[in-house]
Amino acid sequence: xxxxxxxxxxxxxxxxxxxxxxxxxxxxxxxxxxxxxxxxxxxxxxxxxxxxxxxxxxxxxxxxxxxxxxxxxxxxxxxxxxxxxxxxxxxxxxxxxxxxxxxxxxxxxxxxxxxxxxxxxxxxxxxxxxxxxxxxxxxxxxxxxxxxxxxxxxxxxxxxxxxxxxxxxxxxxxxxxxxxxxxxxxxxxxxxxxxxxxxxxxxxxxxxxxxxxxxxxxxxxxxxxxxxxxxxxxxxxxxxxxxxxxxxxxxxxxxxxx
Numbered sequence: 076x077x078x079x080x081x082x083x084x085x086x087x088x089x090x091x092x093x094x095x096x097x098x099x100x101x102x103x104x105x106x107x108x109x110x111x112x113x114x115x116x117x118x119x120x121x122x123x124x125x126x127x128x129x130x131x132x133x134x135x136x137x138x139x140x141x142x143x144x145x146x147x148x149x150x151x152x153x154x155x156x157x158x159x160x161x162x163x164x165x166x167x168x169x170x171x172x173x174x175x176x177x178x179x180x181x182x183x184x185x186x187x188x189x190x191x192x193x194x195x196x197x198x199x200x201x202x203x204x205x206x207x208x209x210x211x212x213x214x215x216x217x218x219x220x221x222x223x224x225x226x227x228x229x230x231x232x233x234x235x236x237x238x239x240x241x242x243x244x245x246x247x248x249x250x251x252x253x254x255x256x257x258x259x260x261x262x263x264x265x266x267x268x269x270x271x272x273x274x275x276x277x278x279x280x281x282x283x284x285x286x287x288x289x290x291x292x293x294x295x296x297x298x299x300x301x302x303x304x305x306x307x308x309x310x311x312x313x314x315x316x317x318x319x320x321x322x323x324x325x326x327x328x329x330x331x332x333x
Contacts (some may be wrong), residue, residue, distance in 0.1 A: 113224060121165060128162030134192060135161050142198035146180050163190055179223055204251065205265075207244050213237075216244055218251075230328045240267030253290045258298070272318070279309055284316040293317035300325075 099195055128134050135158055139149050154174045158166050167187045175184050175196070182200035198208040201217035206226065207213075213226040215235075226232065236259075238247055243265070250265060250273055264276045272287045285293050301309070 124164050125162045128164065132192065133163055133190070135159060135163050135166060135191040135194065137194075139193065139195045140199065141196065142197065145203070146178065146200060150178060151175060151198065155194070155206045163188055163192060163194070166194065168194075179221055180265060182217075182219065203232055203235060205238050205244075205247055206232060206246065207238045208225060209239070214244075217246075218248065220248060236262050237264045238267070242270055243267035250290070254294060258294055281309065281312050282314045284314065285320055286320070289320065292320070296321070296323050315321055 078088050114249065135155075138152060138155055140148050143151070149287060151272075154171045158171075168188060172184050172186055175181060175198075180200055182201045185197045187195040187197070190197070196204055201219060201221050201223060203215055203223060206213050206215055206219040213230070215223045215232060217223055217228070236247075236251075240245060246267055247265070251259065254262070261277045261279070262275050263278045263280075266274045266276075268274055273285045273290075275283050275285065277283065294317075297315060300315065300323055304312075309328065311327050312325055313328045314326040316326070
């Protein structure tokens with residue numbers, strides 16, 4: 076009796092297993108068919124849209140690029156090349172935007188479609204903020220601390236501050252934000268000292284030793300000194316130490332000869 080019951084249970088299990096396999100196979104077949112049908116539907120739809128666009132002149136003919144300063148326009152147009160004479164309704168704008176955004180110079184990109192024959196590409200570039208120099212290698216970086224490119228000796232960014240010292244790039248923005256524009260234009264180099272504070276060399280060749288904190292106040296002290304000295308007096312100064320609050324220790328260039 077036990078043997079008969081056991082055989083009956085095994086038969087039920089086998090039948091249940093067979094039904095599950097059959098159901099799973101049908102389900103897989105259904106999804107494959109659905110996917111294939113969707114692709115065919117998409118292909119047919121694209122074909123009809125393109126045919127309509129050919130007839131009524133809704134194909135891509137013109138691409139306007141706005142906002143370029145440092146990037147070559149050819150680089151921006153490159154992803155569009157394979158879509159020339161495509162229907163404007165079929166241009167994969169999001170995909171192209173993502174491809175353009177791979178360029179380190181680009182902070183933001185948006186593409187506007189007029190749904191006639193023109194795309195307008197609006198570019199917001201990274202703004203170069205400084206040059207980090209190490210072992211004769213000049214690295215251009217932006218105000219968002221993005222490394223933009225390695226510069227050669229004939230670069231076009233001579234007006235930017237040159238930064239030296241470990242972690243100077245990461246701390247550069249904090250320094251720049253604390254310095255007024257008129258002083259910033261006077262700075263030639265900035266060296267981050269012992270991961271704590273800055274020495275800045277001005278274009279008049281005076282080195283300012285800045286404190287770790289209260290940089291703004293230290294700069295104000297320098298401006299007072301600057302306004303009370305003649306150009307001849309300033310030429311004789313080598314270093315102004317502003318690390319002590321409300322004080323300025325001045326070292327003259329001829330001090331070693333005294």
